[in-house]
Amino acid sequence: MATIVELPVQNFEGIVDPDWCPGCGDFGVLKAVKTGAAKAGVLPKDLVVVSGIGCSSNLPGYVHSYGFHSLHGRAVAVATGIRLANTDLKVVITGGDGDGYGIGIGHFIHAMRRNLDLTYVVMDNQIYGLTTGQASPTTTKEARTKSTPNGNVELPINPLALALVSGATYIARGYSGEPNHLSDLISAGIQHKGFALIDVFSPCVTYNKLNTYAFFKKRIYKLEDDKTYDSNNAKTAMEKADEWGDRIPIGVVYKNLQPTYEDSEVAFKNGPLTKQSVNVDKNVFGGLIEEMM
Amino acid sequence: MATIVELPVQNFEGIVDPDWCPGCGDFGVLKAVKTGAAKAGVLPKDLVVVSGIGCSSNLPGYVHSYGFHSLHGRAVAVATGIRLANTDLKVVITGGDGDGYGIGIGHFIHAMRRNLDLTYVVMDNQIYGLTTGQASPTTTKEARTKSTPNGNVELPINPLALALVSGATYIARGYSGEPNHLSDLISAGIQHKGFALIDVFSPCVTYNKLNTYAFFKKRIYKLEDDKTYDSNNAKTAMEKADEWGDRIPIGVVYKNLQPTYEDSEVAFKNGPLTKQSVNVDKNVFGGLIEEMM
Amino acid sequence: MNEVTVGIGGAAGDGIDKSADTLAKSASRSGLHAYGFNSYQSVIRGGHIWLKLRLGEEKVYSQGDHLNALIALNQDSIERHAPEVEPGGAVLFNADKLRVNIPVQDNVMTVPLPIAQLMKPFGAVPPVMQNTVALGALLFLLGMEFDITATVLADTFAHKGKAIIDQNVGVLKAGYEHAREHFVPLGYQWKFSRKRRPFLTGNEAFSIGAVAAGCRFYSAYPMTPASGILTWMAEHSERCGIVVKQMEDELAVANVAIGAGFAGVRAMCATSGGGFALMTEAIGLAGMIEAPVVFIEVQRGGPSTGIPTKTEQADLNQVYGASQGDFPRIIIAPKDTRDCFDSAVEAFNLAEKYQLPVIIVSDLQLSEHPETVEPEHMPATVPIDRGEMVTEWSGEKGEYKRFAFTPSGVSPRALPGTANTLHVVASDEHDEHGILISDVFCNAAVRRKIAEKRMKKMDLALKDLPAPKLEGPADAEVTLVGWGATEGVIREAAQQLNASGVRTNQLHFKYLLPFHAKEATEILKNCKRTIGIEANATGQFARLLRAETGHGVHDQILKYDGEPFEPGTIAKQVRGILKGEKVSLDVNLAEAREIAYHHVRVYMHEEARPGKITKAEGNGFGEPVWQIEIVHRDSGEKQGELQVGVETGSTYTWQPVH
Amino acid sequence: MNEVTVGIGGAAGDGIDKSADTLAKSASRSGLHAYGFNSYQSVIRGGHIWLKLRLGEEKVYSQGDHLNALIALNQDSIERHAPEVEPGGAVLFNADKLRVNIPVQDNVMTVPLPIAQLMKPFGAVPPVMQNTVALGALLFLLGMEFDITATVLADTFAHKGKAIIDQNVGVLKAGYEHAREHFVPLGYQWKFSRKRRPFLTGNEAFSIGAVAAGCRFYSAYPMTPASGILTWMAEHSERCGIVVKQMEDELAVANVAIGAGFAGVRAMCATSGGGFALMTEAIGLAGMIEAPVVFIEVQRGGPSTGIPTKTEQADLNQVYGASQGDFPRIIIAPKDTRDCFDSAVEAFNLAEKYQLPVIIVSDLQLSEHPETVEPEHMPATVPIDRGEMVTEWSGEKGEYKRFAFTPSGVSPRALPGTANTLHVVASDEHDEHGILISDVFCNAAVRRKIAEKRMKKMDLALKDLPAPKLEGPADAEVTLVGWGATEGVIREAAQQLNASGVRTNQLHFKYLLPFHAKEATEILKNCKRTIGIEANATGQFARLLRAETGHGVHDQILKYDGEPFEPGTIAKQVRGILKGEKVSLDVNLAEAREIAYHHVRVYMHEEARPGKITKAEGNGFGEPVWQIEIVHRDSGEKQGELQVGVETGSTYTWQPVH
Numbered sequence A, B: 001m002a003t004i005v006e007l008p009v010q011n012f013e014g015i016v017d018p019d020w021c022p023g024c025g026d027f028g029v030l031k032a033v034k035t036g037a038a039k040a041g042v043l044p045k046d047l048v049v050v051s052g053i054g055c056s057s058n059l060p061g062y063v064h065s066y067g068f069h070s071l072h073g074r075a076v077a078v079a080t081g082i083r084l085a086n087t088d089l090k091v092v093i094t095g096g097d098g099d100g101y102g103i104g105i106g107h108f109i110h111a112m113r114r115n116l117d118l119t120y121v122v123m124d125n126q127i128y129g130l131t132t133g134q135a136s137p138t139t140t141k142e143a144r145t146k147s148t149p150n151g152n153v154e155l156p157i158n159p160l161a162l163a164l165v166s167g168a169t170y171i172a173r174g175y176s177g178e179p180n181h182l183s184d185l186i187s188a189g190i191q192h193k194g195f196a197l198i199d200v201f202s203p204c205v206t207y208n209k210l211n212t213y214a215f216f217k218k219r220i221y222k223l224e225d226d227k228t229y230d231s232n233n234a235k236t237a238m239e240k241a242d243e244w245g246d247r248i249p250i251g252v253v254y255k256n257l258q259p260t261y262e263d264s265e266v267a268f269k270n271g272p273l274t275k276q277s278v279n280v281d282k283n284v285f286g287g288l289i290e291e292m293m
Numbered sequence C, D: 001m002n003e004v005t006v007g008i009g010g011a012a013g014d015g016i017d018k019s020a021d022t023l024a025k026s027a028s029r030s031g032l033h034a035y036g037f038n039s040y041q042s043v044i045r046g047g048h049i050w051l052k053l054r055l056g057e058e059k060v061y062s063q064g065d066h067l068n069a070l071i072a073l074n075q076d077s078i079e080r081h082a083p084e085v086e087p088g089g090a091v092l093f094n095a096d097k098l099r100v101n102i103p104v105q106d107n108v109m110t111v112p113l114p115i116a117q118l119m120k121p122f123g124a125v126p127p128v129m130q131n132t133v134a135l136g137a138l139l140f141l142l143g144m145e146f147d148i149t150a151t152v153l154a155d156t157f158a159h160k161g162k163a164i165i166d167q168n169v170g171v172l173k174a175g176y177e178h179a180r181e182h183f184v185p186l187g188y189q190w191k192f193s194r195k196r197r198p199f200l201t202g203n204e205a206f207s208i209g210a211v212a213a214g215c216r217f218y219s220a221y222p223m224t225p226a227s228g229i230l231t232w233m234a235e236h237s238e239r240c241g242i243v244v245k246q247m248e249d250e251l252a253v254a255n256v257a258i259g260a261g262f263a264g265v266r267a268m269c270a271t272s273g274g275g276f277a278l279m280t281e282a283i284g285l286a287g288m289i290e291a292p293v294v295f296i297e298v299q300r301g302g303p304s305t306g307i308p309t310k311t312e313q314a315d316l317n318q319v320y321g322a323s324q325g326d327f328p329r330i331i332i333a334p335k336d337t338r339d340c341f342d343s344a345v346e347a348f349n350l351a352e353k354y355q356l357p358v359i360i361v362s363d364l365q366l367s368e369h370p371e372t373v374e375p376e377h378m379p380a381t382v383p384i385d386r387g388e389m390v391t392e393w394s395g396e397k398g399e400y401k402r403f404a405f406t407p408s409g410v411s412p413r414a415l416p417g418t419a420n421t422l423h424v425v426a427s428d429e430h431d432e433h434g435i436l437i438s439d440v441f442c443n444a445a446v447r448r449k450i451a452e453k454r455m456k457k458m459d460l461a462l463k464d465l466p467a468p469k470l471e472g473p474a475d476a477e478v479t480l481v482g483w484g485a486t487e488g489v490i491r492e493a494a495q496q497l498n499a500s501g502v503r504t505n506q507l508h509f510k511y512l513l514p515f516h517a518k519e520a521t522e523i524l525k526n527c528k529r530t531i532g533i534e535a536n537a538t539g540q541f542a543r544l545l546r547a548e549t550g551h552g553v554h555d556q557i558l559k560y561d562g563e564p565f566e567p568g569t570i571a572k573q574v575r576g577i578l579k580g581e582k583v584s585l586d587v588n589l590a591e592a593r594e595i596a597y598h599h600v601r602v603y604m605h606e607e608a609r610p611g612k613i614t615k616a617e618g619n620g621f622g623e624p625v626w627q628i629e630i631v632h633r634d635s636g637e638k639q640g641e642l643q644v645g646v647e648t649g650s651t652y653t654w655q656p657v658h
C-alpha cells in the first residue's frame, strides 16, 4: 500500500454555504467527509462525490472536488459507472436514508454483492427531510410523521444487518455529533479496498423530534472502546447491528478483505478505461468481421 | 382460527398446458401451488395468483383461480394493492429469482417489513430462463452464463438471510423435486398470518447446468427431520440460511407471529375496501369543506 | 372591480404561508374572493419566499399584476418588492431590524412597526408572531374587520387552547391598534357579501373530489408539488375510510394502485415529472390489462430534478408518450381549482367506464396555489358511473370472457372474489379469455382484433367528453390558445386586451387525449390569428395541436423561468406580437439585475446589491455586455463591477474595486 | 433477378436458426446476398418457429413475398406452409414422422427424407441433426456447392474437434447424396461472385459499430429483442477491452452508463420498450447534466409486455416523450443493418459533440434479422469526434465553468481527474459553474438563459445531420413515407409498383429529433399523394410528421399484428388505396382460419385443424359470423363447428359434433 500523505482539509472547502437548517446533522457529516478525504490523502481532482436527491444529497455542492448530484435513489448506480470508467478516481457516495434505503435499496444491495471499491456515507435522519417530513424506511415504528399521522406501522430497515448479509466488506456506523470519529470512519472507508458503508446518525432538527442529538447522546457508545471487539467476525457484527435501545454502538462493525470487482474485470488489464485509446485495434476488428462470414 | 376444509386439487386445474421445457422445475412448483391452496382450503374464487415476468411467472395462467401476470419485477407491489383492496382474498405471489431478487428486490424487502398477509413463492433457478440464460442475482459465483462468459464475479444474494433481517414472519425453502413437502410449505405459508417467503429450488434444465436435480438431490435435507430445530429462533435460522455446500436445508427456517399490516390499518375497520360503498358520508364530507373556510 | 393585492416577503420558516392563510380566510369569511400564490424555494429554512394574495369582491382568476401592500420580513424583500408597491399602497416592516433602503413610488406609505415594543406585553412569544402584528396593522389599513380575523385565529389555534388563542388575538390587536393610532387607512370600501367559501389548493380539490367520487385507495411517494395530496389524504384517511399508503418508490406506487384498481376499489396516485417517469411502464400495464386507475402528474420546472418548487407545463410530451406501444388512456388537464374537483370525479368515472388509466395533468401553480371556490361547486353527491360490472355469472351465459370482443370495445368486468368468472389478466398479449398469445399460442389474427378492441374504447370515450369551445367575441382579431392551468390568467389577459380595444377570444383545452380534432380544426380554421401560450420552452401543446389538426398557432408566448404567467405581461406580449415586434431572447435590464443578485448571493456578503447598470460593447466577449455596478446595500458605495453577456447571459468578469 | 427463398418451420429447440445460419453463410461465401427473418415465439421449447431465408445474386432488402423451398420439421409447418410453396419449388420433410396431409401447388416437388435410415451410419446423433440431412438435400436441389457448406460446418464446429466436424459433414453428405439419387435439381443457375460478406443482425451491427467508435462501456439488463447486443458484447468484451455489465434493472443500466459517460468513456446501453420506460428518468438526467450517452431502444410488439418476440414500431411516442421537461436529445432510427453500424458510430460522435443523450430506435425485425453487408461498409477506422474537451486548464483563463454560456450552447467539457476544472454536475437546475439555482439561489433570469443554452445545441445538431431526400421519380403519383427499419421493404414495394406502372417514390426518415421540418415540408408540399407506412396501430410517425410540418399523410398502411411487412402486400394495399378501396378491419378468411387454429391449439388435441369456412348472418350475434368446421387433421372428418364474429373477431360458440 502506498504511503498516505494527509492533505489540509481546506483543500476541500467548497464555495457555497450549505442550505441546511441551522443545527442540521448534515453539517457534521460534511465536515467529516472533507476531513476524511484529506486524511486519506485523496487529491480533490481525484475525488468524485456522488449523491442522489434530498437535503443530505446536496452535500457534493459543498465540497471542492468533482461531484455528481444525481437522481433520487440512483447515486449508487451513477457512482458505479464513474468508478468503472475511471479506476484512478476515488468515489464517495453521500445521501439520505430515503434515497439509499428507500427508493434506492435495490442498487444498494446489488452494489454490495459486487464489492466494488466505493465508499457510501448515508446521512440517516430517519425521515424524509427535503420533502418536509414524511416517514422514511428507517423511521421508528409508531412515529407520527406527515405521511403517518396515526403512527408508522412498518418495521424500520436495519442497514447494517442488510449490509452484513449482502456482502459489504466494510460496515460502520457514525454519528454526526462526533465528527472526528466519523472522519476516521470515512477515511478508513475510503482507504478500504471494496464496498464501504458508513451509516451515520445525522439528526433532522426540523422534522424528526424523536431521534434528536439528546436521544443519541444518551445512547451511543464507541465500539473502538471495547478492545476485545473483533470487527472481522460476522456473527458478533450481526449482534451489534441488532443492538438498538438504551445502548447503540458506533464505529467499525465489520471489516473483511475480499477480492474486489475491479480485481476480476479483464477490461482493466490495461488500466482505467478513460486512459485507453478510442481507436480499435485493426486486427481485433478484422477478426470480428471474419467471424461473421 | 377457522377450521380448514381441504378442497380437491382438481378445482385448481387450469385450462392451458404450461409452455415450460420438458423437465423444468416449475412443473413441480405449479403442482405444489395448486395442492397447497387446496390443502389450505382456499376457494378458487378467493385466490389471486400474482406474478411478474419470466418462465416461472407464467404460472398464474395455469391455475384455475384469479390471476394477475404483471410486469417484470412488480408482482409484489401489484399483490400488495390487491390485498389492501380486498382483504377477503388470499394473495399468492409466484415468480422467478430475477424477477423477485433482481429487478424486484426493493419491493421484496419493503414488503417484508410491512408484514402484509401475502405468500411469496420464488422459483429460484439461479438463472434468467425466459431471456435465454443470463446470470441472475442467485447465480453461483464463477458460473459461466450468456452474460458472464468469463464467469460470474458477483456474490449471490441469500434470500433467506435477507428475509430474516427484513421482517418476514414465515421463511421457508422448498425444492420442486419434493412437491409434497413443498405443497405443505405453501399451504402453511398461505395459512400464516403475515408475510411468508418460500424460496424454491426449481431447476432450469435448459440454461443452468450447475444447479441441477442431481446437484440438489445430493445436498438437500429436511429441517423437519431434526426434531430439535426451533424455527422460532432467529439466530439459528440465520445459521441455516447461511448453510450452503454439501448440505443444504429445506423446510421452515423461521416462523414467528407478529401483528400484520392489516391489523393496524384503520380503514379496514368496516371490512374490505371493495365491500364498502363508494358514496361518501355527507356529514363527513361537510366537515371537510368546513375545515377550509 | 374592488380588489387588493398583498405581498408578503421573507425567508422559509418565517411562517409566511400561515399569515397569508389567516388573511385569506378572513377575507373569505367576509365574502371576498381570494387567490394566493407562493413563490418559494427548495430549502427548508432561509431563502426567499414571495407570497402574493389577491382579494376581490368578484372572482379573481390569478395573482394578477398588482401590488398594493407589502409585508416585508427581511431586507431582501424591501429591496426587491417595495419599489413595486403602487401609489396609494403601503410597505409594512419590522422597524427593529429592517429599513427602507430603496426609493418607493410616490404616494406609497411606509409603515415601520416597532415589533419588540408591541409584543412586549405578551412576554416571550416566538419570533414568527411578528407576522401577526403586521397582519393586525394591515387589517386596519385595508379596512378589514378585526373580529373576523380574531375568529379565524381562534379556529386555527383551537387545538392549542385558550391561552395561545388569546395571545395571538392580543398580538393581532396590538398591530391593529398601532396602525389605527399612527396611520390612515388606504381607503378601501368593501361590500362584504358574507358568503363563506372554502379556500383551498388544487391538490386539496383533487383530494376532496376523490373522496366525493368514492376513492378508497391512495398511494404515493413524496414529491413536490404533488405531496400536498399525500398530506391531505393521510390526515383524513381515518375519517374518510381510505387506505393511504406511502410506498418505497413510484414504481411501487403505480403498481400497487393498479393492483387495487384491478381488485375493485377506486384507486388513485399522484407524483411529479420524475416520479411519473418511473410510473410510465405501469401505465402501459393498466392499459393492457384494462384496469381503472387515476394518475395525477403535477408538473414542476424541469428537466430532471430541475427547479422543484417552480411551475412549468413541460411534461406534456412525457405524459403523452408514457409507456411503449399503442394503448387506450385518457389525459385531462384541469383548468382551475374547481376543475380539479370535477376532474377527479370525472377521472374515476372514465377510468371505470372505459377500464383504462386516466392521467390528470396539473402543475405546481394549480396544485399549490389556494383560492376560494364556491361551496356548491364541491357537492358531497356527485355522479358515479362504475361502468359495466359483472356481479353474478351463471354457466348458462356461456363462459365468462374478461376481454370479450364487443362492438364498443368495452368488456364487462368481474372482480376477483366473484364466482364463475375466474380469469387471469396479463401484461402479455392475450385472447378474449385472457389466455396468452405471446408464447406458443401466438396468433396474428387474434392479436390484431384485441389491439383494435382496446383502441376502440377511445372513440367512444371521445364522444363522452365535451368539445373545446371558443370563449369571447367570435370575430376576434386574436385568439389566445392554452391548455390546463393557465385558463384563468389567459382569461384575464383577454379581458385586459378587450378592454384596451384588442378584440380577443380564448380557446382553451382540457381534454388532451382523446382529442377533439374535428371540432378544434373547425374552430382554428376560422381564427384570424392564434397565439399559443404555454409555460414551457418548446411549445409542447402547440405541437400536439398541429399533430392533431394540422393547424399550428401563428405565434407563441412561452415562459420557462419557473415563475407563473401574469395577465398584464401576457397582454403586453400579445400587443407586441400584433405590432410585429420581434421577440428578443436577450437579457434585459431587470434580468441583468437578477443575474447580478445571483452573483452577490453566491460570492459576496449580504451587504451588497446591484447598483447602476449600463449596456456596453462586447470588447472581446463576442457579444454586448451589461456592466453592473455592485454597491453597498445601504451606502450605495461601489464594491466592484460585473460584466454579463447580453445574448448568452454569461457572467464574464468580476472586478472588485480594490 | 436470380434469387430463391427458403422457409424452415418447426418448434423452438429444433435448431432451426443454426441450419439457416449454415445455409446463409454457405450462400454468402459463394458470393450471394442473404436476408433472413425468424418468426419465433416467446417460449424456450416447442411453439412454432418460421424462418425465411432469401438468397440472391443482387442485394435483397427484405424477406420478400416468395417461398420456393420448405424444410418442414413438424406437421404444423407442412399444414401451414406447404401450400405456400410456389410452382417449381420443393417441400422437404422427415418422412419418418411427418406426412403431406394438405394439397400443394402444381409442380411442387415433395421430398420425403428417410432421416433415420440416412443417419444410421453415424450412430447415436442428436435429433437436431435431421436438419443437417435436410440441408444437404436442399443444397443439391438448389444447386449450391457442397464443399462450401462443408467448410462452414468445419468452422462452426472447430471448437468441438474433428470427430464432430466429420459427423456433421457426413450427415450433410448423406442428405446431399440422397437427393442426388432420388430427385432432380430445381434448376437454379447461379453466378457465384465469390465475394465473401459478413452475415449479421442489426444488433451485431450496433455492437461492431460501437467497437469501431471506441465504446468502452456497455451496460444492460436482458430484454428481447435487445439482448443480442448484450450477448455479443459479453462474448467479445475481453477481446475488445470493453466493460460489459449486466445490472440489476434498467434504472441501474441507464444511470451506470451516465456515470461512465460523465467520467469520460464512450458508454452505451440498450433495451426494449418496457426497459426503456424505466430509463426515461435517467435520460432527462443526461440531458440536464449534459452527459454523452448512447441509448438503444429496440421496439417489440406492445403495449406492456405485449408480444415480446414480434416486431412493431409503436414506441416512437415513448422515445419522443422520454422524461419530463424540455431538454436536448437526438433520436435516430436506422434504416437497415448497415445503417446500424453507421448509426452507432454517428451516435457516439453526436453524443460527445453536443454532450447529450442520443437514442437509437430500432425494432425486432431490424435488430434480430441477419443479412449480408458489404465488408467495406463496416471499416475498422471511422471518424471520431469527441467534441470540445478541456484536458488542461490554468488559472489565467479564469475559473473553469462546466456549463459556460456560449453562443453555440456547447460548453467545453473537462473530465474528473483533470486539475483546475473541479465542478459538480447536478440534476437540479444550476448556473454556469454548476451551482444550484433550485434552492436559495433560485433565479429566474439565470434559469431562462441556461435553459436556452441547452436547447440551442439542437439547432446546431440539426445542421450536422443530412436532410431527408425523396428517392425515385420526382413526378411520382404516390409517395411512400416511412421511418426506420422499413426502408428496405418499402423500397421493394416501390420497385414492384414502378414495375407494374404505378409511378412511386419514397420518402424515408432516419433523423427524428432534431427534425428537418423545413426540408420535409418542402418535399411534402410537392407530393401528389402520400401514404404513410408504419408498423403500429395509430400512425405515430405520421403524427410526428404533421406536428413538425403541418402535413399529414393522405393515407396510411398500418400493421400491428406482430408480423413484418412484405413488399407485395404493401404494393397491393397501395394499389387498393389508389383505386379508392376502403380499408376493412373485418376478419378475412385467412384470419378466420388463424383464429380457428388458436381455438384448436388451446382447447383441442393436436389432431384437429380448421376445414371448410363460410360466412353467414349473425343470427343474434349482432354481426355476421364465420362458420368454421374443425376437422380431423388427416381424415378431414368434421369434429365440430366454431362461430367467429366477422367484425369483432369474437369466438362466439363452439359446437362439438357429438
Ligand SMILES: Cc1ncc(C[n+]2csc(CCOP(=O)(O)OP(=O)(O)O)c2C)c(N)n1
Pocket: A053, A054, A055, A056, A057, A072, A095, A096, A097, A098, A099, A100, A123, A125, A127, A128, A129, A130, A131, A136, A204, C221, C222, C223, C224, C250, C274, C275, C278, C305
Ligand atoms: C423520483 C423522485 N421521487 C421523489 C422525489 C422527491 N424527493 C426529493 S428528496 C426526497 C426524500 C429525501 O429523503 P432522504 O433521502 O432521507 O434525504 P433527507 O432530505 O432526509 O436528507 C424525495 C422523496 C424525487 N426527487 N424524485
Ligand SMILES: Cc1ncc(C[n+]2csc(CCOP(=O)(O)OP(=O)(O)O)c2C)c(N)n1
Pocket: B053, B054, B055, B056, B057, B071, B072, B095, B096, B097, B098, B099, B100, B123, B125, B127, B128, B129, B130, B131, B136, D221, D222, D223, D224, D250, D274, D275, D278, D305
Ligand atoms: C422491465 C423489463 N426488463 C426486462 C424484461 C425481460 N425479461 C423477461 S423475463 C426476465 C428474467 C426472468 O428471470 P427470472 O425472473 O429468474 O425467471 P425465469 O425465467 O428464470 O423463471 C427478463 C429480464 C422485461 N420483461 N421487463
Ligand code: SF4
Pocket: A019, A020, A021, A023, A024, A025, A026, A055, A056, A125, A129, A130, A203, A204, A205, A206, A207, C044
Ligand atoms: S429539514 Fe432536516 S435534514 Fe433537511 S436541512 Fe433541515 S434539519 Fe437538515
Ligand code: SF4
Pocket: B019, B020, B021, B023, B024, B025, B026, B055, B056, B125, B129, B130, B203, B204, B205, B206, B207, D044
Ligand atoms: S428455460 Fe429453464 S426455466 Fe424456462 S421453461 Fe425452460 S427449463 Fe424452465
Ligand SMILES: [Mg+2]
Pocket: A054, A096, A097, A098, A123, A124, A125, A126, A127, A128, A129, A136
Ligand atoms: Mg432522510
Ligand SMILES: [Mg+2]
Pocket: B054, B096, B097, B098, B123, B124, B125, B126, B127, B128, B129, B136
Ligand atoms: Mg430464474
